[in-house]
Amino acid sequence: DVVVTQSPLSLPVTLGQPASISCRCDESLLHSDGNTYLSWFQQRPGQSPRRLIYRVSNRDSGVPDRFSGSGSGTDFTLKISRVEAEDAGVYYCMQGAHWPWTFGQGTKVEIK
Amino acid sequence: EVQLVQSGAEVRKPGESLRISCQTSGYTFTTYWIGWVRHMPGKGLEWMGLVHAGFSATKYNPSFEGQVTISADESISTAYLQWRRLKASDTAIYYCARHDNSDQSFDFWGQGTLVTVTS
Numbered sequence: 001d002v003v004v005t006q007s008p009l010s011l012p013v014t015l016g017q018p019a020s021i022s023c024r025c026d027e028s029l030l031h032s033d034g035n036t037y038l039s040w041f042q043q044r045p046g047q048s049p050r051r052l053i054y055r056v057s058n059r060d061s062g063v064p065d066r067f068s069g070s071g072s073g074t075d076f077t078l079k080i081s082r083v084e085a086e087d088a089g090v091y092y093c094m095q096g097a098h099w100p101w102t103f104g105q106g107t108k109v110e111i112k
Numbered sequence: 113e114v115q116l117v118q119s120g121a122e123v124r125k126p127g128e129s130l131r132i133s134c135q136t137s138g139y140t141f142t143t144y145w146i147g148w149v150r151h152m153p154g155k156g157l158e159w160m161g162l163v164h165a166g167f168s169a170t171k172y173n174p175s176f177e178g179q180v181t182i183s184a185d186e187s188i189s190t191a192y193l194q195w196r197r198l199k200a201s202d203t204a205i206y207y208c209a210r211h212d213n214s215d216q217s218f219d220f221w222g223q224g225t226l227v228t229v230t231s
Binding site: 035037039050054055094096101105 | 175215217221222224
């Protein structure tokens with residue numbers, strides 16, 4: 001299975017400051033169809049996961065534009081330009097390029 | 113509006129059977145895969161498997177094959193996750209989610225079902 005490694009696992013952030021989460025895979029996520037299948041999910045306390053980003057950099061409907069995704073091949077990043085209180089929670093990346101799909105361990109974002 | 117509504121929390125003893133459900137609405141059930149994801153206490157997310165009512169097909173993560181059965185009833189737009197013999201280690205929150213084939217990702221999620229297996 002593709003191993004997906006997130007860092008850091010814990011990220012204390014100050015309101016209004018930027019935050020960045022790394023997601024590294026041990027195989028390239030560039031699929032033979034030309035797409036790169038890497039998604040990001042947010043899970044707030046007590047809620048189910050919510051997709052934020054798909055195919056590396058596409059924001060889902062209703063996701064604030066302070067969230068952005070980037071990367072290629074094996075290295076990907078989720079950035080929050082200015083953290084707000086509602087951004088607290090656990091963030092997961094997920095690869096959909098190789099069977100079986102796998103998630104990263106999760107990064108807990110907490111507001112200082 | 114796409115919605116996935118899961119059945120309520122369950123408490124079972126080891127060795128008992130269980131089936132939990134995920135009722136969908138707001139889209140054509142037979143045109144999307146539905147997946148199940150396990151979230152064990154203090155752990156990350158694990159994708160378990162998928163079902164497609166339109167294709168009458170299932171796909172399992174090899175780590176879960178033989179441990180659970182995933183099925184669907186097209187007539188009521190509902191997917192199921194079933195155990196024949198539960199173990200304490202099956203204690204977790206289980207989420208259903210709609211699989212977006214064009215993005216190889218899960219775009220809509222259910223609210224989760226807590227399954228507790230304890231003697």
